[in-house]
Amino acid sequence: MWTCLVVLAKSPPDATLDTFLNDTNQQLAVIYDQAVLAQLLNELRGPNDLVALLEIEVTDDKLIKYVKSLTTRKAKFKRLGLGDSRQRRLLAKFPLLGYEALSPRDLKRVYALASNMSDNYHNVKLCAYKQPDNCTLRLIPQVQSIVQGSRDLDEIEYYWFEWRRRTGLATRSQFVAFMDLYKKTAQLNGYDRAEDYWFRSLELNGQETMSLLDKIMHGLRPLFLQFHAHVRGSLRKMHGERLVPRNRPYPQHLAEVFIGNAFRRVQAEWYVDLPSPEAGLVNITQELHRRGLSTTQRVFWNVAEYFRALGLPQLESSLWTYAQKVSSDDDDRCWHKAWRYYALPRTNFTYCPLNDEERFFNMFEAQADLHYYRAASIQPTLLQEEPFPNFSDAIGKCFSMAASSPRFLRKLGLLKEGKWKELPARLNRLYVQGLRVVFLLPVFYVLDRFRIEVLSGHIKADDNEAYWRFTEHYTGAAAPTKRTNEQFDVPAKLLMEVDDQYASHILSIVLQFQLLEHFCTKTGQFEKGNPKKPLDLCDLSDQRGLGEILQKAMSLGSSVYYRDVLQELVNQPEISIDGLLTYFQPLQDWLQHQNQQNKLDVGWS
Secondary structure, X not given: OHHHHHHHHOOOOOHHHHHHHHHHHHHHHHHHHHHHHHHHHHHHHOXXXXXXXXXXXXXXXXXXXXXXXHHHHHHHHHHHOOOOHHXXXXXXXXXXXXXXXXXXXXXXXXHHHHHHHHHHHHHOEEOEOOEOOOOOEEHHHHHXXXXXXXXXXXXXXXXXXXHHHHHOHHHHHHHHHHHHHHHHHHHHOOOOOHHXXXXXHHOOOHHHHHHHHHHHHHHHHHHHHHXXXXXXXXXXXXXXXXXXXXXXXXEHHHHHHHHHHHHOOOOHHHOOOOOOOOOOOOOHXXXXXXXXXXXXXXXXXXXXXXXXXXXXXXXXXHHHHOOEEOOOOOHHHOOOEEEEOOOOOOEEEEEOOOOOHHHHHHHHHHHHHHHHHHHHOOOOHHHOOOOOOOHHHHHHHHHHHHHOOHHHHHHOOOOOOHHHHOHHHXXXXXXXXXXXXXXXXXXXXXXHHHHXXXXXXXXXXXXXXXXXXXXXXXXXXXXOOOOOOOOOOHHHHOOOOOOOOOHHHHHHHHHHHHHHHHHHHHOOOOOOOOOOOOHHHOOOOOOOOHHHHHXXXXXXXXXXXXXXXXXXXXXXXXXXXXXXXXHOHHHHHHHHHHHHHOOOOOOOO
């Protein structure tokens, strides 16, 4: 047995397999580039451009046909166990057939179901409150804007129910049929358990992934409970104890408005219990315009210099020369983006008008992607992807978070007053950040947990009562009135496509803070227990030693498992929530003190 293991570990590269892999990498690179160019055209011309949509369809079809042509030979090489460890890794990263493994009838059905549910979510129009003849309102931005600015509780409740009736109950049978076809797809792609196929991009099975997510949720729980109690207290002040009773989950429709406003840059006065109303909230958008940092080109080169000062390669001037402006009807939904190619020795960049702080910090994220793509380009096509989806996003958001530190913003001249580095203003910033992060993780967890329970056969796909049990337990939110299996609410919360998993988003969010804590500790910007060097004030600009670490880790692509990449980045092999908890520790201490002082109930029955 031991002899066999040694032989396998030291298997020599196979020449025939090597030829097959080289040809596959070259062919995939060409097809992937055609797909990138089609998607770029779609980005520049808008989502309804027929030429761009046709190009996307043609390249998708070309990729499917090519992957099908590889299936038999790939299976043969895997069965024979030929090649060294790198060749076997390349084989493992071959694209799967996915839905294309289904019969023609099922294939047509699964695409129709996914398309119908996506279209229903994004394009359904609601009738206006007390205006049954005006049925022209989309959820985003019209209904969202109405409820977040409304003080009429009946109006808010109306839209909550109406949205779920139109997007949830209306697609109930489609959701059930889709999940059945998804199970069949998993089997045809070689997965005995559909939940393993669901998490295949993480290279973990269903049990391993849920164990990791459960560990994260368990670690988050103490902070979440304190924050939940404080928000529930604020909602009770706003709406009274009849609507927001003690020791009970808060009403989801009211909490969604309260938490959603954290994404709208509302004034400090809106928050009932902001830690320090007198300190206020900084208006970075206003300061960007005051300093003249409101042109995309100027910010592009400022951020390029930020990354160069970390020790990453300097960007060439031609990158901006050939950068293209995105055509968008809605600047709030427009984002800067880096575009990678596989066969062509280049990258592209598209940009948006720089009219607010979101677009400013997004520039750090887009350029981090750019550096990631270039570093990973040393790998063959099959190994250039991230170790798991949104891994690169975590790196970008780590640096955009560091760039939002009052210390860095003061360097840029965006903050003049010293008060923004003091605890009262820091708590305000952490409070709004926390609303955006801490309350999002349990919602994402529930959406994956519900679908995993369906795929594993523990619950039925339309078990609405099970969905609300998960929702109440993990998010502390309840429906305005009891929901039963006569209703169906799951599709109303699926922000992405019906088959997109949220686990990688959870891991990415947690990883942002883990990276920040590690880099800030390594550079001496953060010292645990030192009130003069808290994590939320960490400024990573000009920390030149970080570039080499980043370059080495990013250049691995997906040639190794994500745990090996983490070992390079943070000297530990697993994602940990400790960084997030450390970042929000000052806020948690304040919340706990406030809840005790105001005798606010923590938790719910």
